[in-house]
Amino acid sequence: MSALTWTVAAVVTDDTGRVLLCQQGRGTRRYALPGGRLRPAEGPVRAALRDIRAETGWDIELVDLVGVYHLAGPAGEAAAGRAGPLPDVLAHVFRARAAGVRPATDPPPGCRLSWHSPDALPEVVTPLTRAAVTDASAGRSGVLRDVPWAPDTVTPAPLPATRPAEERRPAADQDTRRPPGGPDGQSGAGQPPEQRGESASPSRRP
Numbered sequence: 001m002s003a004l005t006w007t008v009a010a011v012v013t014d015d016t017g018r019v020l021l022c023q024q025g026r027g028t029r030r031y032a033l034p035g036g037r038l039r040p041a042e043g044p045v046r047a048a049l050r051d052i053r054a055e056t057g058w059d060i061e062l063v064d065l066v067g068v069y070h071l072a073g074p075a076g077e078a079a080a081g082r083a084g085p086l087p088d089v090l091a092h093v094f095r096a097r098a099a100g101v102r103p104a105t106d107p108p109p110g111c112r113l114s115w116h117s118p119d120a121l122p123e124v125v126t127p128l129t130r131a132a133v134t135d136a137s138a139g140r141s142g143v144l145r146d147v148p149w150a151p152d153t154v155t156p157a158p159l160p161a162t163r164p165a166e167e168r169r170p171a172a173d174q175d176t177r178r179p180p181g182g183p184d185g186q187s188g189a190g191q192p193p194e195q196r197g198e199s200a201s202p203s204r205r206p
Contacts, residue, residue, distance in 0.1 A: 003087035008048040009035030010096040011136040022111035044092040057103030060096040067143025
């Protein structure tokens, strides 16, 4: 059985509806949603606020949960430098708005940030990014979806009834305050959330 990695990400939009993406600083340089891995005893909401500020410099306002996405690699296939197969990844992806008109802090090195129209994403994006932006743009919430590592293939699960936007309760109603001490940094910066902290060969990058 593969190990399981818990991650968070967000479809962050600005006032014009563009989506914030991070282009990896190495390998195939795919575009991905900003995000990262959960710390021990840390919930997804707090992790999303912390990780996205650490990676991008932007403070964000969480609106709701787009969905939970499961990424599973081919069984038994190991990446370069690993003794076993890549871990399965469970990603909580939020819908979020950028707070303000510019980042609160300078982003650390590791990824190049850019804004994109949801219907004109770059060709080279991670499967999770493409699936989550599509769901967010369609107004879906509470999606449960399997996303294979292979590019441009998404297996949808049954979707729950989507609530109207005005009835959605912001995820920020939970405790959305950042923990004291500021961003931790930098581990995993420039990698998509489905790969934070993992070593993968270029051929296996989603």
